[in-house]
Amino acid sequence: IATTLLERIDHYYSCISDNIFEIYEKWRSNNYAIGKHVELKLLQKSVISGMLVDTDPVDGVLIKSTNGTLIRYRFENIQHIQITKSPD
Numbered sequence: 001i002a003t004t005l006l007e008r009i010d011h012y013y014s015c016i017s018d019n020i021f022e023i024y025e026k027w028r029s030n031n032y033a034i035g036k037h038v039e040l041k042l043l044q045k046s047v048i049s050g051m052l053v054d055t056d057p058v059d060g061v062l063i064k065s066t067n068g069t070l071i072r073y074r075f076e077n078i079q080h081i082q083i084t085k086s087p088d
Contacts, residue, residue, distance in 0.1 A: 024057065031055050037086040038063070041079045048073070049084065 016023065028034075033052050040048045040063065053070065054062040060074035066087065 033083055036083050039082050039084050043079050
């Protein structure tokens with residue numbers, strides 16, 4: 001049983017590692033929130049708002065604040081992301 005399990009894990013790992021860029025692009029293209037105004041509720045209880053510029057499964061989200069500053073927040077520091085109306 002252990003040998004079969006390890007073989008299957010190896011197979012699926014190979015599928016992922018051979019196509020990681022394609023998987024990332026598909027994941028990113030399905031993110032309908034990019035370009036929209038969002039609010040991030042951080043684990044530290046603060047709320048950040050701005051336009052969602054980019055997402056990355058490793059690096060997190062890139063937010064453009066109302067003053068134009070780009071700030072990256074890693075997913076492990078985010079409690080909740082919500083699309084909101086732009087303050088403009």
